[in-house]
Amino acid sequence: MMINIKDIKEDQVKKLTIDIGKEHFLDIDAKVSLINRVKGEINLFLEEKVCLQGKVVYTLSLPCSKCNKSFEEQFMVHIKEYYEESDSSKSSVKDIELNSKSIVTFPLTNGEIDLINVIRDYIITSIPIPIVCPICNESENQRR
Numbered sequence: 001m002m003i004n005i006k007d008i009k010e011d012q013v014k015k016l017t018i019d020i021g022k023e024h025f026l027d028i029d030a031k032v033s034l035i036n037r038v039k040g041e042i043n044l045f046l047e048e049k050v051c052l053q054g055k056v057v058y059t060l061s062l063p064c065s066k067c068n069k070s071f072e073e074q075f076m077v078h079i080k081e082y083y084e085e086s087d088s089s090k091s092s093v094k095d096i097e098l099n100s101k102s103i104v105t106f107p108l109t110n111g112e113i114d115l116i117n118v119i120r121d122y123i124i125t126s127i128p129i130p131i132v133c134p135i136c137n138e139s140e141n142q143r144r
Contacts, residue, residue, distance in 0.1 A: 001115040005050050005083070005108065014044040016115075018056055024116050025123060032127055035059040035072055038119060042079065049105055050083040056119055064133035071133040077122045083108045 001020065008014055018041060022034040040056030059074045082105045 003044060003052075003113045003115055004111055005044065005113065006111050008044055008046055008050070010046055012045065016042040016044065016054075018042055018054075018115075018119070020116065020119065025120055028120065028124060029127065031063045033061045034123070035061050038123075042115070044113075047082075050108065050113075052079065052081045052083065052113060052115075052118065054079050056122070058123065060123075060127070062127070062131045062133075064136055065130040066132055066136040069133060075123075075126045077126050079118065079122055081106060081113075081118060083113060085111065 003016070018039055020038045022037060025034045025038070028034065036059050038056050038058045040054055042052060042054035042056075044050070044052050055076055055078045057074065057076045059072055061070050061072050063070050084105050085108050
């Protein structure tokens with residue numbers, strides 16, 4: 001799902017309703033699977049840079065690292081990304097020093113954002129490590 005940012009004007013918010021089938025996310029992990037559709041709302045607007053902001057909700061089937069049984073868990077992740085047009089004559093890799101006020105900006109390719117790749121990255125980083133089911137987690141907490 002490609003989003004063209006050329007349609008966005010100053011002081012305008014483009015609202016996108018997200019309802020993406022799990023077939024777009026089959027490559028997340030061999031042991032982790034998406035149970036239902038990814039749903040949510042994303043806003044795209046211009047600040048000093050292009051800002052993509054919103055949240056998505058989805059359910060994953062996860063394998064417990066203790067009992068090895070699969071269980072389902074619902075996740076809601078907040079998405080916030082900044083983009084700007086990249087100058088093809090300059091290197092796309094920059095050395096930056098990050099601090100608490102840093103904003104990491106991603107380059108735009110042909111003025112487009114691949115929303116499925118953005119959401120896929122957020123889904124992957126939401127997977128807990130280690131993966132522990134509620135039953136094993138509760139029994140471990142009772143032992144403490």
